[in-house]
Amino acid sequence: MRTGWQRGLIELRQSFTNGPELFSHFLWPVLMLAALFFLRHRDFGSTGFLLGALALPSILGMNAAMGMVSMSQQLTADREDGTLLRAKAVPNGMVSYLIGKVVSVAGGLLVDLAILLIPGLFLVEGLALGSAHWSTLIWVLLLGLVATLPIGAILGSVFTTARSQGLIQLPMLALIAVSGIFYPITALPGWLEGIGQLTPVYWMGLGMRSALLPDEAVVVEVGESWRHLETAAVLGLWAIAGLLLAPVVLRRMARRESGSKVAERRERALQRVA
């Protein structure tokens, strides 16, 4: 437990003290802020709400859900380079490794969200900061992380190479497109609206909007309701499914790790370079 926590904090510090990772921490928030900058004066339809104001909380929700992708990528990378095997070779290493990963991914995510949210608040008009429901923001965020990180860990154990990880990105982008992040989901055809509402991405976006937008903005949503109960239920279901499945999949993956497996992957990776 303690070693896992320490491991997470060390990795978190490292990810903010080296060039390439620091760049990736800032790249997305800065791109998103640029998009928001151009959207900030545009109205959404005839509702009188600014698109920028609608988009900022949605993007926060999406970014939080993207912790799933970084979890999955890091797991695959750590398996390829032997980090995971090292964890397996020390007592209680696997448990500590996982705790550390959750701490560093979730921690990194929170910092990323702050990088986006704080300048975003100055850029975008029409948010209801005075009456913002910070407690809603916190529970949606936490439940969202519990729902998405185990899924990320499962994806990371199923896809064995960095290359196949790239394949996850495509369906991920498709999910984002139908999740009402950049455009309210009610503007989509009915069947896409349905698919979008199965994903945690949509519900995290909805939760964020409910926390940061004025109460009148609810008219844009499905059924003109923030649907907190449904949000909790869907995210809760994902969380339960993930938490039940993740240990099984992770254990299976961990059991298969050995020195010769890592050596094999190293050979293949070196051949790719050569």
Next chain:
Amino acid sequence: MVLTVDGLRMRYGDREVLHDVTFEARPGEVLALLGPNGAGKSTTIEILEGFRLRSAGRVEVLGVDPAAGDERWRSRIGIVLQSWRDHGNWRVGELLHHLGSYYTPYQRAWPTGELLDAVGLTPYAGQKIKTLSGGQRRRLDVAIGIVGRPDVLFLDEPTTGFDPEARSEFHELVRGLAAEQGTTILLTTHDLDEASKLAHRILVLAAGRIIAAGSTAQLTELIAGEDEVRWSVDGQAFRKSTADSTAFVRELFATYGDAVSELEVRRVSLEDTYLALVREQA
């Protein structure tokens, strides 16, 4: 016995890679598993490490079946892995200190400073691991393997890719460990020279079987081949293989006297017999 392996078999699908491997190791003994690539060395060591499940046979490490080893058992085992680029952003001292902390519930881990000293990495303690040279990384690998003061240490092909200097430094380190810490060591290598320099006992593994075992001297005696004698008489060249070259040459001079010229006796080295043995099996 620290290691007991009895009738170990390993099968992948219908390909059997280990047939009936049997050996033991006493406390403090350094054992080398010597054999060509594909002989089953890595498979054997990974079964002992608890990283692979065997098909049949009895295996005990510190009295426990590795397939059922718990975390306390794990804390007494050291594994030297061939690192590549893992933990690249960690600093040398930081990683050793962190990994050492995994052992504190079980026993006293090696203090980071002393350990860095022992493997000669003190000047690099604050450096990021990805900036280390290959030789330095391998010393760090050893340090990680022994940070929990293990009773048994496993090293799989530890010196692959070493230059001669790094290799001899590494040998010194391993010998010191066995002598000063009383650690039982099992290493795999395809280099006979390395096996005979490091190990008290060598197990020759070929095609999934142990075909010879013993100290370097015992092996030489056990599998010593015949020496080759070449000579000429009256410009005609002869050659003969014989177990007792000294007696043969005495005989030669007694018979031909001064007519014998260009005499050459070539002792068969352990290397030659090892290669011959391995070739026989393949």
